[in-house]
Each structure stands twice: as C-alpha cells, then as structure tokens.
Amino acid sequence: MVRNIQLRTTLLEESVDNILHKKAAKYLGIPIEDVTEVLILRKSIDARKSTIYFNYKVSVYIKEAPPKNNAYDFGYKDVSNAQEIHIIGFGPAGMYAALRCIELGYKPIVLERGKNVQERRRDLKAINRDHIVDEDSNYCFGEGGAGTYSDGKLYTRSLKRGDVRRIFENLVYHGATEQILIDAHPHIGTNKLPKLVQNIRETILKYGGEIHFKSRVTNFLITKNTLRAIVLQNGMEMPVNRVILATGHSARDIYYLLNKKKIGLKAKSFAMGVRVEHPQHIIDNIQYHCRNERNPLLPAASYSLVEQVKNRGVYSFCMCPGGFIVPAATSPGEVVVNGMSPSKRNNQFANSGIVVEIIVDVDIKKYEHFGPLRGLEYQKDLERLAFTSGGRSQVAPAQRLTDFVEGKLSNDLNPSSYQPGLKSAPLHSLLPKLIGSRLRSGFTAFGEKMRGYYTSEANVVGVESRTSAPVNIPRNKNLEHPEIQGLFPCGEGGGYAGGIISAAMDGERCAEAATSGL
Structure with missing residues (x-):
C-alpha cells in the first residue's frame, strides 16, 4: 500500500x-x-x-518496496541524416529546442554567436578584472546563454506552457541533482551549470546534431515572405527551411535587423531599476527570526517583495541569497548589473533586483519616434548613464540604501561582491523620476514589511535593466511569425519567457511547431 x-x-x-x-x-x-x-x-x-x-x-x-528508480529516458535517436531545423541561439530555449528536435527525429543545426563554456570563462574574467566587454562572449552570450553564469534558479509560474516536471527530469538526466525535483524553489548554482550545459551539448552532438560556436547571424534572406537562408558574420550563406529564433533578450542586433527589414515587431512593457545588496546575515535574521548565525539546517534566506507605487509595480526580481552581483553588459559603453548564486549559496551577501514596471505606451512617450524599439532605446540610455556616472568603465554607480531614499550622496559605500568595483554616485537623481521616485517609495514600504531591510548597511547598485525583452517578436497560433514563413520566434528574446524553465518549455513548443507538417 x-x-x-x-x-x-x-x-x-x-x-x-x-x-x-x-x-x-x-x-x-x-x-x-x-x-x-x-x-x-x-x-x-x-x-x-x-x-x-x-x-x-x-x-x-x-509493507512494500518502492519501485526501482529507472533512469530518465527521452528517446533520443540518431538524426545525423534527418531533415534539418536551424536554431539561432544556444541558451535554455535553444538547447531544449535542439533536444526536442532530436526526440522528434529531426537534426538540429545550432548557431551560437558566443563561445563554449570553457572559452567563455576567459571573457568573463576580462570584464570583471579588465573591464573589457566582448560583444559576443559575456554573461549574456555564449553556450547556455544568460542562465549558465547567472544563477540557475528554476522557479516558474508558467505551469500552463508545458510539462515542468519533464524539464526538471531532463536537467537531472544531464547532471543536476535530484534535489531539484523536490525543493519548492529549486536551484542548481552557477558553479554547477557549466558542466550541465556541456553535457547537453554532448548529447546533441552524440545523436547527430550540430552546434556552431562563434557563428553570429547577421542577415536573413527572404523571398516572397519566406525565410530562405541566413547569413553568418563571416559572409557564409546557409540555406534554411525552418528557423527557431532563440537569441535571448539582449541580442539587440537581431531586433535592429528585423526592424530594418520591416519584419513586424512590437514594443513591449518591461521593468528596470537597481540591484540592492545586503549582508546575508541581515536577511537571515529578518526571515528566520534569529539574532546570531542561522541554523546550519537552513539555507541562506531569500525574500520576495512587491508594492504598488503610483499605479506601477515595484518588485524584487532574481533574488540571489548568498550570491554575487555581476557585470552583464553586452557592449562597450554601458553598465548593466545582474545577480547569481553558487550552489551552496554561501557568499556573505544577498542581492536582488528591485525594479519598476514600465508601460511603454504611457511612460516613455518621448521615445515614440523609435517605434517598436522605443523600450530598447530607453534601456540603452540608462545603461550609458550608468557607464558615465560609474567612471566610464565597468565600475558601477552606487549609493547606500538609506542615502538613496533620503536623496543624499554617500560619503562611502559598504563592501560589495561586485568585482569591477563601485563608485559613489547620486542614483536618486540620475535615474528618471519614473523609476527613481517609485524605487524610493518602494524601499520605504519594503522596510516596513521586513524590519531591518531598510538599512545603511545595504548598497543600491545601478542599473538592473535586462529583466526581460522590451521588444516582442510576434507569432501566430502555430508559433510562426505572422509575416515570415519559416521563422519561429522563441523564448525570452521573442518575449515569450522569463527564466530558464519557461524558456526551456517554449523551446520545446517551438521545436514541435517547427517540425509540424515536415
């Protein structure tokens, strides 16, 4: 029984x-x-x-034994000589699209602008230590996409988009611990994700798929509203039949390319703000009601906060207990911050994005002349402002939390996990009023909800701008672009996902759609 x-x-x-x-x-x-x-x-x-x-x-x-734990089986088959499906981008959406293609008997040809995880590490070191940004290899671009080096939290609300359990089991199949099948808020960890991503790559290659790194797509060749070929940065033309576009929310060159070719795009609401960093023991004390070190049976404490301020949501995003703040810029001349945590979440700091909802048709009207790219241009302006105010390097502008709310320049800053370094700057006045004033009210409200959260021991670091795509690439009910036959916008870059799991599920759905009828 x-x-x-x-x-x-x-x-x-x-x-x-x-x-x-x-x-x-x-x-x-x-x-x-x-x-x-x-x-x-x-x-x-x-x-x-x-x-x-x-x-x-x-x-x-x-009075009975549990069934033996059978290894997860996804029915992968040799697709070396099968019909090809081209996939642009090798983040969670692209990876799971490729795996699903193999299950369905089609050969995925993956084109990734960045490098594999091993080579990518050198470029991450360069941005942290030398403040050099490689536009094709950074915290956003490269094997595994932004997820590889920016945490590995697996929480999703997208339960209607696909089989979440199946996605988790596939991660276990490729090396994740079975603990992710149990925990209410599962997490893999930045230190473990690279090996898992490498295992996914090896599966795709083992069964006959192809993965081409350092292969940025620079053009789409379209005849009679049908995608016929793609062009790579080296000038090579590649004939295609069906293309899954899974380039992520930071591949701005793809948005510019589509817009230049007058392929339909839509401006999309998004969120921007800052990243706040506390000593982890403060968050532990608040959440676990302890005065000293937390019980070793308890993980580093996290939080989730939301407040309505002047008819806009102000909320925590990508909260990283025991984590690090990292530089997530994808081009020189911009500063972008993100967060990540190792598997043990044992760093001394806790950080989280605190962002403000931006409704493009209401909040940034002076950018209307940019058409569907107006949210993107707004993002870029704030990232350039952060670059300038930080000293024109990857040093990030920052303020003590209490000084930010009270509108004072900080005389000094708290220690931080952000490796490129921080520079005191008046973020309270540099940020547009649309964002800054709401953040200040939001932080005050969060301090009332979590006693001890509002403290001078926390830093506010700018800017957190890549929460989601500010552009939507439309698709019809068959997941194909309504104007361009053979193009299947996918994942975060298309505006259809908001994290590792939702992107993976969308990748599978797009693979099923792209192979349908072939």
Missing part, C-alpha cells in the same frame, strides 16, 4: 534519525516496522513565525 501524506518537522526534529518514518507511522496509526520507505515528493520551509517548520509531501510505502 502507498499513501501520500503531508508532514512537517521543526528544526529540532529535523536532526532526529528516521524522523519522517516515525512521523508517518504516527500519522497513519501503524507500527513503524510497517513503514518500508518514505519518499519525499516536495519540501519547503515555513518561516513565517518564530517556530520554523519544514513542510513535506511524501509517499509512504507500507
């Missing part, structure tokens, strides 16, 4: 041997000897009150 039940343990109970077996037996009113196994289906932490609980959803096996 198998029973699915809910159990909870306290921190003290969590250290007791076989505690779940004991609690399951008591809950079911049976001898503990009858409990053969307790399999954890889901685990979460409830820290809303002073007594902290671990909540479990479990399967209890009574």
Whole structure:
C-alpha cells in the first residue's frame, strides 16, 4: 500500500534519525516496522513565525518496496541524416529546442554567436578584472546563454506552457541533482551549470546534431515572405527551411535587423531599476527570526517583495541569497548589473533586483519616434548613464540604501561582491523620476514589511535593466511569425519567457511547431 501524506518537522526534529518514518507511522496509526520507505515528493520551509517548520509531501510505502528508480529516458535517436531545423541561439530555449528536435527525429543545426563554456570563462574574467566587454562572449552570450553564469534558479509560474516536471527530469538526466525535483524553489548554482550545459551539448552532438560556436547571424534572406537562408558574420550563406529564433533578450542586433527589414515587431512593457545588496546575515535574521548565525539546517534566506507605487509595480526580481552581483553588459559603453548564486549559496551577501514596471505606451512617450524599439532605446540610455556616472568603465554607480531614499550622496559605500568595483554616485537623481521616485517609495514600504531591510548597511547598485525583452517578436497560433514563413520566434528574446524553465518549455513548443507538417 502507498499513501501520500503531508508532514512537517521543526528544526529540532529535523536532526532526529528516521524522523519522517516515525512521523508517518504516527500519522497513519501503524507500527513503524510497517513503514518500508518514505519518499519525499516536495519540501519547503515555513518561516513565517518564530517556530520554523519544514513542510513535506511524501509517499509512504507500507509493507512494500518502492519501485526501482529507472533512469530518465527521452528517446533520443540518431538524426545525423534527418531533415534539418536551424536554431539561432544556444541558451535554455535553444538547447531544449535542439533536444526536442532530436526526440522528434529531426537534426538540429545550432548557431551560437558566443563561445563554449570553457572559452567563455576567459571573457568573463576580462570584464570583471579588465573591464573589457566582448560583444559576443559575456554573461549574456555564449553556450547556455544568460542562465549558465547567472544563477540557475528554476522557479516558474508558467505551469500552463508545458510539462515542468519533464524539464526538471531532463536537467537531472544531464547532471543536476535530484534535489531539484523536490525543493519548492529549486536551484542548481552557477558553479554547477557549466558542466550541465556541456553535457547537453554532448548529447546533441552524440545523436547527430550540430552546434556552431562563434557563428553570429547577421542577415536573413527572404523571398516572397519566406525565410530562405541566413547569413553568418563571416559572409557564409546557409540555406534554411525552418528557423527557431532563440537569441535571448539582449541580442539587440537581431531586433535592429528585423526592424530594418520591416519584419513586424512590437514594443513591449518591461521593468528596470537597481540591484540592492545586503549582508546575508541581515536577511537571515529578518526571515528566520534569529539574532546570531542561522541554523546550519537552513539555507541562506531569500525574500520576495512587491508594492504598488503610483499605479506601477515595484518588485524584487532574481533574488540571489548568498550570491554575487555581476557585470552583464553586452557592449562597450554601458553598465548593466545582474545577480547569481553558487550552489551552496554561501557568499556573505544577498542581492536582488528591485525594479519598476514600465508601460511603454504611457511612460516613455518621448521615445515614440523609435517605434517598436522605443523600450530598447530607453534601456540603452540608462545603461550609458550608468557607464558615465560609474567612471566610464565597468565600475558601477552606487549609493547606500538609506542615502538613496533620503536623496543624499554617500560619503562611502559598504563592501560589495561586485568585482569591477563601485563608485559613489547620486542614483536618486540620475535615474528618471519614473523609476527613481517609485524605487524610493518602494524601499520605504519594503522596510516596513521586513524590519531591518531598510538599512545603511545595504548598497543600491545601478542599473538592473535586462529583466526581460522590451521588444516582442510576434507569432501566430502555430508559433510562426505572422509575416515570415519559416521563422519561429522563441523564448525570452521573442518575449515569450522569463527564466530558464519557461524558456526551456517554449523551446520545446517551438521545436514541435517547427517540425509540424515536415
């Protein structure tokens, strides 16, 4: 017999041997000897009150053994000589599109502008240490996309877009721990993602797919509204039949190319703001109600905050407990910040984007002459402003949190995880009023919700501008561009995803759509 039940343990109970077996037996009113196994289906932490609980959803096996754990099987087959599907971009959407093509019996030809994970590391070192930005290899571009070196959080609300469990199991198949199948807010970690991405690459190559690095697409050749070929940066023309466009939200050259060719685009609402960084122990103390170090059974604490300010959402984004702030610029002359965490989340700082919702048709009317690219141009202006105010390098402008809210220049700044360094700057006046004034009100409200959050020990760092694409590449119900036959906009770059899992699910859907009818 198998029973699915809910159990909870306290921190003290969590250290007791076989505690779940004991609690399951008591809950079911049976001898503990009858409990053969307790399999954890889901685990979460409830820290809303002073007594902290671990909540479990479990399967209890009574007088019978659980089934043997079969290896995950995705039915990959040799597609070396199969019909080709071209995929532009090798981030989560592109990777999962390629894997799904192989499952369906089609050969993926992947074109990635950046380098593989091993070579990419040198360019990340260059931007952190020497402030040199490689436009094709950075924290956004390269094997695995932005997800490879910017955390690996796997939380998504996009439950209707595809099979989330299937995406998670595929990650396990390629090297992620099975813990991601259990945790309520699963996370892989920046230090472990490169190997997992490499394993996905090896699977694609093993079954006959192709992956071409340093292969930026610079043109689309279109005849009678049908995509016939793509052109690479070296001038090579590549005939195509179906193309999945999975270039990510920072591939601005693709938006410019499509706009130049008068291929339909739409301006899309997005969000911009700053990244705030606290010492991790402050967030732990707030969330876990502790005065000293957190209990070692508890992970670094996180938070999620939202407030409505003047009819716009102000909210936390990509919160990274025990993490780092990293430079996410994709071109010289701009400063962009993002966050990431290693798997153990054991850095001394916690950081999060705090951003303001921007409705393009209302909030940035003076950019209307840029048409569908007006949000993109607004982004660029703020990133250039951050570059200038930081000293014209990858040093980022920053302020103590309390000084930002009170409108004062900081005489000095707190220590930070941001390797290129920080420079004191009046972000409160540099940011447009649309963003700055709402952030100041938002931080005040967040301090009331989380006592201790509003503190001079936190830094505000600018700018957090790449939360999502400011441009939408339209597609019809068959996921194909309504004007260009054979072009399938996909993932974050198309405006159809907002993270690793939603992008992966959209990649699978686009692979299914692109191969349909062939």
